Amino acid sequence: MTEPVEPIVLPPAENPEQEGQWLKATLHEWLNTEFPPEAVNADIAERASQVFVRQRMEGENDLGSLVLAVLTEMQAFDFSKSFYGEFAIANAVSDLLLDSLGIDHCCGAG
Template identity: 65%
Template sequence: MAAEPIPPITLPPIQDPQQEGEWLRVALQTWLDQEFIPESINQNIAQRAAQIFVRQRLEGENDLGSLVIAIVTEMQAFDFRETFFSEFAVANAVSDLILDSLGIDRCCGQ
């Protein structure tokens, strides 16, 4: 049985960039704080990832896979030396948070 490719996930067009960015920033910072320990750098990571996400969305990018790749690419410039996280962990967390918010089960790609 061949593995089925995961279908692309397209987000609805952005309605309220400020609200969407703030939701993502808060959700991501909460996730970062719970994953290890609350650190001040988590606020900077969440802020930066949310900025990248909203800017990409405002430019018309609604494909979740492309948004995740953009976060990985742009977060490479972020200084992660003070944290256990990496750009990949942050981008994956963003993807998971969005899938959860859409009610999409991420374990099985459905």
């Protein structure tokens, strides 16, 4: 029988604003690396980091819940001038956070 996947929980936020600045800069860099840089990438990174910071300030530490919050709130963002969409952004946030925790996210490896 397959064992359920344990949730990934971030340490409690000590400085959510600093975490948000890191996410904003790291996501913006990732966006500009994956496809040719676009001016809208700064706005995407800003919005995703705002959602993340708010969730962390409200005490959310579960990675899955954080990613779903980013996905849900990015659905209202206008991606018409971007290569990306809300799912790509939520997945990127997840990957970046996993990287920061030292957790391999490639190919289902743990």
